[in-house]
Amino acid sequence: MTRRTIRCAIYTRKSSEDGLEQEFNSLHAQREACAAYVASQKGEGWTLLPGHYDDGGISGGTLERPALQRLLVDIDEGRADQVVVYKVDRLTRSLADFAKLVERLDRAGASFVSVTQSFNTATSMGRLTLNVLLSFAQFEREVTAERIRDKIAASKKKGLWMGGNVPLGYAADGRTLKINEEEAETIRLIYDLYLQRGPVRAVKQQLDQRGLKTPVRTATTGRRSGGVPFGISHLHYILSNPVYAGKTRHKDKVYDGQHEAIIDEETWTRVQQMLEVKAWNGSIRKRRAKHPSPLIGKLFDETGDRLTPSHANNRGVRYRYYISHRLTKQPRKLANDGWRLPAPELEKTISSAVADHLQTTTFAGLVEQPSAAEFAEITERLEQLSSGNAGDIAAQQLLQLVARADIKAGQMVIRLSPEALASAINIKQERIRTDALLFSVPFRIRRKGVEARFDTGKETPEVDMALLRNVAKAHRWLEMLKQGQSFAEIAEQEKLSARRVQQLMDHAFLAPDITRSIIAGKQSHGLTTEYVQRSEIPENWAEQRKLLAAISTDVGLTNFPKSKLLALK
Numbered sequence: 001m002t003r004r005t006i007r008c009a010i011y012t013r014k015s016s017e018d019g020l021e022q023e024f025n026s027l028h029a030q031r032e033a034c035a036a037y038v039a040s041q042k043g044e045g046w047t048l049l050p051g052h053y054d055d056g057g058i059s060g061g062t063l064e065r066p067a068l069q070r071l072l073v074d075i076d077e078g079r080a081d082q083v084v085v086y087k088v089d090r091l092t093r094s095l096a097d098f099a100k101l102v103e104r105l106d107r108a109g110a111s112f113v114s115v116t117q118s119f120n121t122a123t124s125m126g127r128l129t130l131n132v133l134l135s136f137a138q139f140e141r142e143v144t145a146e147r148i149r150d151k152i153a154a155s156k157k158k159g160l161w162m163g164g165n166v167p168l169g170y171a172a173d174g175r176t177l178k179i180n181e182e183e184a185e186t187i188r189l190i191y192d193l194y195l196q197r198g199p200v201r202a203v204k205q206q207l208d209q210r211g212l213k214t215p216v217r218t219a220t221t222g223r224r225s226g227g228v229p230f231g232i233s234h235l236h237y238i239l240s241n242p243v244y245a246g247k248t249r250h251k252d253k254v255y256d257g258q259h260e261a262i263i264d265e266e267t268w269t270r271v272q273q274m275l276e277v278k279a280w281n282g283s284i285r286k287r288r289a290k291h292p293s294p295l296i297g298k299l300f301d302e303t304g305d306r307l308t309p310s311h312a313n314n315r316g317v318r319y320r321y322y323i324s325h326r327l328t329k330q331p332r333k334l335a336n337d338g339w340r341l342p343a344p345e346l347e348k349t350i351s352s353a354v355a356d357h358l359q360t361t362t363f364a365g366l367v368e369q370p371s372a373a374e375f376a377e378i379t380e381r382l383e384q385l386s387s388g389n390a391g392d393i394a395a396q397q398l399l400q401l402v403a404r405a406d407i408k409a410g411q412m413v414i415r416l417s418p419e420a421l422a423s424a425i426n427i428k429q430e431r432i433r434t435d436a437l438l439f440s441v442p443f444r445i446r447r448k449g450v451e452a453r454f455d456t457g458k459e460t461p462e463v464d465m466a467l468l469r470n471v472a473k474a475h476r477w478l479e480m481l482k483q484g485q486s487f488a489e490i491a492e493q494e495k496l497s498a499r500r501v502q503q504l505m506d507h508a509f510l511a512p513d514i515t516r517s518i519i520a521g522k523q524s525h526g527l528t529t530e531y532v533q534r535s536e537i538p539e540n541w542a543e544q545r546k547l548l549a550a551i552s553t554d555v556g557l558t559n560f561p562k563s564k565l566l567a568l569k
Contacts, residue, residue: 006046008113009053009080010034011071013090017057027054030086037115038084049080060093062368062433063100072101075108088114156250159257167243168215169262177243177259183215184262190230190238191263191271198274200235207235239271293320293343294399295350301339302408309343322346339407350405351395353414353441361436368431397424403437412443463521467507467529471518474508477501503533511541 012030019025031052038048051074053067063069068091074080083105085091091112092098105112152162160175169187170177189212193203207230214234216226238244242254245268246261263271299307299322307322324338401424403417416437422429477490491498507529510518517523538544 004045007049007081008038008046008084009049009071010084011053013055015059020056027056033086034084034115060089063097064368075110081110083112086115153250156248157255159248159255179260187244187262191267194239200232203235204230204232240275294396298402298404300406351398354398354401357439366433366436368433411440413440467518470504470529471507474504478508506532506537511544
């Protein structure tokens with residue numbers, strides 16, 4: 001019997017460029033070890049392909065690596081049967097990326113082997129072991145990122161400079177800053193003009209008339225920037241940056257810095273007071289704008305229908321809503337499956353969801369091929385953007401990042417705009433990882449009278465005491481019935497009508513898991529004591545679960561008919 005030949009391709013990778021110039025570097029060592037392993041499996045039909053697939057100086061947090069992409073193309077076209085690496089993290093450090101790679105290898109009928117970890121993906125045990133190892137690799141990467149963030153926070157608390165773009169007016173000096181006198185004069189002029197002239201736009205006009213431009217700077221990559229007129233946003237950043245008052249900022253906290261101030265304390269305080277007053281007036285004007293709904297054109301329901309802004313006035317108070325567009329064209333009674341959502345609560349829910357997503361997405365998971373030099377600056381920008389989501393201005397900024405939100409019963413899918421996100425963290429749009437732009441959150445509505453409150457899965461369980469009391473009563477009465485008492489006797493003892501006792505008895509026949517969820521405050525959102533009394537609760541527990549799951553997900557729909565719910569049995 002002829003043994004099948006397995007064509008092996010060796011892949012090597014090194015994260016940094018250190019040592020790559022050496023005659024024998026890490027990539028050579030990895031390939032040598034892999035080649036020896038392939039040679040040891042010659043009896044199994046393994047043969048080494050001559051091609052080299054080496055990625056030097058590229059992070060394992062991305063799949064956009066030239067040699068790796070070339071290898072995957074060769075596998076797709078049937079030129080290789082097996083990928084051999086020195087260690088699993090040489091191929092990838094991401095579980096999500098690994099899942100994509102394994103799926104692609106499976107489609108091509110290929111497998112994956114690690115030399116130092118004796119397993120391969122051709123077996124189920126090999127896949128299990130590999131997933132475990134990758135989980136630890138990803139955990140290690142995230143822990144490292146947390147340590148770096150903690151170190152940055154501790155250093156900034158001491159007033160140290162932690163890198164990134166050096167502010168205009170300063171030059172980097174180790175872990176601190178020193179004043180660049182020529183640029184510092186421009187900073188002082190900007191502050192003086194703002195105090196004299198007022199609006200930032202007037203300051204820009206004065207600077208343009210004087211022919212002042214931003215300094216030209218050359219990055220380590222050779223890219224030149226600057227040499228252009230000051231922009232309004234740049235001027236606002238300069239006027240609000242505490243670094244010029246000798247301080248350093250981390251997230252929403254400001255600490256005394258170890259560098260010399262360009263602007264004295266009195267001038268700094270006056271400028272901040274003026275900025276705060278103008279920001280307040282600006283927010284008032286925005287609220288009075290013709291279209292105060294920041295999510296206009298971005299919301300869609302489960303049918304693909306766009307949600308459009310609407311409002312109602314009651315005793316001089318204006319209430320804003322987002323409603324399914326079909327509700328604006330046909331009578332409410334005919335459009336019983338459309339959404340009518342309170343706008344302020346929905347906007348707050350979405351801005352909080354975006355903030356949580358940015359906080360939980362690792363730096364490497366957001367940006368393609370991040371460098372160590374970029375880490376401090378972009379991480380700080382992300383944390384500043386996502387940590388202040390309680391404020392009106394920060395919430396508006398977060399909502400500007402949303403390109404689209406699809407709402408359906410039980411879930412909301414949000415897609416971020418790569419252009420807006422790239423602009424917010426000051427990087428090129430093509431470096432934003434597309435898989436980090438799309439995420440989903442649970443989405444249900446709890447109703448308390450006329451009040452609607454959104455539930456995205458983070459709320460603390462809230463026990464419905466009326467429902468819980470009636471469940472307890474019903475179980476106690478059921479025991480009394482088993483002991484021979486009649487409904488009339490129970491009603492007399494409880495000082496209730498016999499009809500009332502019979503109405504509440506359905507609470508005793510709920511499935512055990514449903515009863516436990518009521519005790520924990522985690523019952524279906526539409527399950528209330530009123531619903532149990534007015535509805536036909538099926539005796540079969542499986543049918544109960546199906547029915548109560550339906551009212552849980554459909555409680556957000558306007559006028560959802562009871563007949564449709566009961567039909568789900």
